[in-house]
Amino acid sequence: MTHTYHVAGMTCNNCKKSVEEALQKLDKVSKVEVSLESEEVTITMDSHIETQILKNALPNKYTLTENETKNVFKSAEPKEEESTLKQLFPLFLILGYITVSSVLLNIKPFDWNGFMMDFMGLFYIVFSFFKLLDLKGFPQSFRMYDPLAKVIPAYGWIYPFIEVALGLLFLMRFQVTFALILTIIVLGITTIGVTKTLLDKKSIQCACLGTALKLPMTKATFIENTIMLIMAISMLIKTVQL
Numbered sequence: 001m002t003h004t005y006h007v008a009g010m011t012c013n014n015c016k017k018s019v020e021e022a023l024q025k026l027d028k029v030s031k032v033e034v035s036l037e038s039e040e041v042t043i044t045m046d047s048h049i050e051t052q053i054l055k056n057a058l059p060n061k062y063t064l065t066e067n068e069t070k071n072v073f074k075s076a077e078p079k080e081e082e083s084t085l086k087q088l089f090p091l092f093l094i095l096g097y098i099t100v101s102s103v104l105l106n107i108k109p110f111d112w113n114g115f116m117m118d119f120m121g122l123f124y125i126v127f128s129f130f131k132l133l134d135l136k137g138f139p140q141s142f143r144m145y146d147p148l149a150k151v152i153p154a155y156g157w158i159y160p161f162i163e164v165a166l167g168l169l170f171l172m173r174f175q176v177t178f179a180l181i182l183t184i185i186v187l188g189i190t191t192i193g194v195t196k197t198l199l200d201k202k203s204i205q206c207a208c209l210g211t212a213l214k215l216p217m218t219k220a221t222f223i224e225n226t227i228m229l230i231m232a233i234s235m236l237i238k239t240v241q242l
Contacts, residue, residue: 004042005054007034009062022057040067088220091209095224098122113238116231117170120183123228124167130210131160141207145193162186177239183232191225198222 007019016034019041023032031044041064043054055064102119106112131138139156143149149156162182169179197204198219206215208224215221 001048002042002044004040004067005051006065006067007039007041007058007062008065010034010036010039012036015062019058019062022059023054026053026057087215088218091215091220091224094126094209095123098126113235116235117173117176120228120231121167121170124163124170127208128160128163128167131163131207133210135160138207138210141204141210144204144207145197146190147193148189159186177236180232180236180239184229184236187225187229187232191222191229194222194225 010016010019013036016036020032020034023029023041023043026049028046028049029043030046033042035041043049051064051066058064098119101122102115103110105118106114135157138160139149139153142156142159143153146156146159149159166179166183166186169175206218206221208221209215
């Protein structure tokens with residue numbers, strides 16, 4: 001077993017050597033490594049040695065204290081969450097711009113139906129832009145989780161252009177019913193793949209913003225698709241009722 005301790009009072013290499021030799025003389029100590037820079041000593045023991053015994057073995061000028069044991073799993077979770085949020089920041093920023101733009105386009109007076117169409121239109125145009133930046137790399141990433149792209153590789157190549165077409169249809173208010181139905185089909189298929197990926201806990205890259213931005217496949221991707229699906233379904237219901 002290995003334990004790390006803090007040793008105060010070491011100022012030179014002679015101090016380092018003195019600590020090493022003093023601790024190495026103890027029974028059950030098989031290895032001693034001293035870091036002068038961090039003032040730490042790592043001791044490999046055959047069995048546990050009380051901290052007080054280690055203190056008594058050192059000259060009085062040195063003070064030995066046991067380092068606080070860190071919960072590796074607990075400390076890793078916030079870092080992982082922070083890292084994920086940092087990676088997803090471009091996605092949140094783009095969605096924020098799209099939302100604000102859609103609100104401003106329909107604010108006087110506020111038109112909820114117009115807001116949803118502009119949101120979906122801008123969503124498709126902006127997201128297709130990033131996919132088209134790397135038209136060769138996108139299909140391969142998209143195929144990792146989209147069920148239809150796995151079966152029909154060509155679908156991954158034409159998908160960005162489908163998004164461009166849908167974006168224009170929503171922004172121009174042209175063939176909206178057709179655009180809504182196609183949105184439900186296209187995003188429905190992708191959402192199934194995203195859901196399966198999340199349930200399988202696979203760590204893959206999300207291709208929603210192409211390959212230019214390295215986004216991890218997370219719950220945010222699922223929520224993003226779900227919001228679009230809810231908008232499309234609600235608008236289609238209203239259209240049918242009219």
